[in-house]
Amino acid sequence: MVLKSLIDQEKENLIAFRRALHRIPETAYHEEKTASFVAEKLSEAGLPYKEGIARFGVMAWLDTRRPGPTLLIRADMDALPIQEETDLPFASQHAGAMHACGHDGHMAILLCTARVMTQLAERLCGTVKFIFQPAEEGPGGAKPMIEAGVMENPGVDYVLGCHLWPDIPEGAVGVKAGPLMAAMDRFDVKILGRGGHGAMPHQCIDALEVGCQVVGALQRIASRQMNPLTPTVVTVGSFHSGSTFNVIPSEAEFCGTTRTFDRGVWDSWPQRLERIIAGICEAMGADYRFTFSRGYPPTVNDVQMAHVVRRCAEEAVGKDRVMEPEPTMGGEDMAFFLERAKGCYFCLGTGREGGAPIHNPRFDFDEKVLAIAVEINCRAALTLLGRQETS
Ligand SMILES: [Zn+2]
Numbered sequence: 001m002v003l004k005s006l007i008d009q010e011k012e013n014l015i016a017f018r019r020a021l022h023r024i025p026e027t028a029y030h031e032e033k034t035a036s037f038v039a040e041k042l043s044e045a046g047l048p049y050k051e052g053i054a055r056f057g058v059m060a061w062l063d064t065r066r067p068g069p070t071l072l073i074r075a076d077m078d079a080l081p082i083q084e085e086t087d088l089p090f091a092s093q094h095a096g097a098m099h100a101c102g103h104d105g106h107m108a109i110l111l112c113t114a115r116v117m118t119q120l121a122e123r124l125c126g127t128v129k130f131i132f133q134p135a136e137e138g139p140g141g142a143k144p145m146i147e148a149g150v151m152e153n154p155g156v157d158y159v160l161g162c163h164l165w166p167d168i169p170e171g172a173v174g175v176k177a178g179p180l181m182a183a184m185d186r187f188d189v190k191i192l193g194r195g196g197h198g199a200m201p202h203q204c205i206d207a208l209e210v211g212c213q214v215v216g217a218l219q220r221i222a223s224r225q226m227n228p229l230t231p232t233v234v235t236v237g238s239f240h241s242g243s244t245f246n247v248i249p250s251e252a253e254f255c256g257t258t259r260t261f262d263r264g265v266w267d268s269w270p271q272r273l274e275r276i277i278a279g280i281c282e283a284m285g286a287d288y289r290f291t292f293s294r295g296y297p298p299t300v301n302d303v304q305m306a307h308v309v310r311r312c313a314e315e316a317v318g319k320d321r322v323m324e325p326e327p328t329m330g331g332e333d334m335a336f337f338l339e340r341a342k343g344c345y346f347c348l349g350t351g352r353e354g355g356a357p358i359h360n361p362r363f364d365f366d367e368k369v370l371a372i373a374v375e376i377n378c379r380a381a382l383t384l385l386g387r388q389e390t391s
């Protein structure tokens, strides 16, 4: 079939693009060289594009000049502040930065998808937008790109994206309707007590001890307040207080993250957390500062779009290689695109025996899987935007 041979022609590019990007990882909102590389490749593909959206975001588009729906396909661009520990010949050239979450692969997939799609343009109607988004690892580039208007003119009907997924076998594809990834937020707490001599607690309000009580009580939200069938996480990831053995500290500071798939729970976090913090501080005579910073909403796939992607994946890799992945409490700002149009975020299996997980300094994958995602993207476009006479 024509599509397979068009994709076969991109196999060298997939490897070359991925490796070139892997060499120059840039963390959130520093994706300058990455954006230039993407722009250069888009211009070689003959596609119009716009740079500098939400700082380093890039959008290209394929306008078929025939009326029809608009499909947006998104890749994230940023690397992690990790020192790479692989011995790969194309290892990171930037000290302290590494593409350890596979975003180099995501960009290679999207660049080659765009290249193949320009050759399929005659078979399509409507518009395809190719979105390269900065800062997925936080603070989040999806929302500012949407605020800059990438979902409008023309309005986006469908969205697609994928993530490399070492939890499923190499070459398999994971597609799941409904919630796939959790809503994630951050909270910061400061307990204000009264410091003094370690031998004289009666003269003090021990901020460290009050902080410990709060941390313990926060764990009871998940275990005692939530429906056990509604997965929730409250993690305190950092706690700082005190400086030596015989001084009661006047302050304790900690921060953490909350996770849930449930919209109602998501809305209720600030009030639930503050009630516990305020109650314990009140009881112990301490004061507090509390800030709750909204992160990403839950990543939820549309049922019909998941069905379309599953069918395309089955055509690409065969029915027995398509599975339903377990949802994860990890967060993903693809969620913002999926909130605004019907879409599906699918998982591209990279798992192999002894392989490192994502966010690990030894993470790597075999680039041969990348062509699978290109094929799924193209098949989905032909399904959603295919011209009647050729579909
Ligand atoms: Zn990541």
Ligand SMILES: [Zn+2]
Binding pocket: 101, 102, 103, 136, 163
């Ligand atoms: Zn990622």
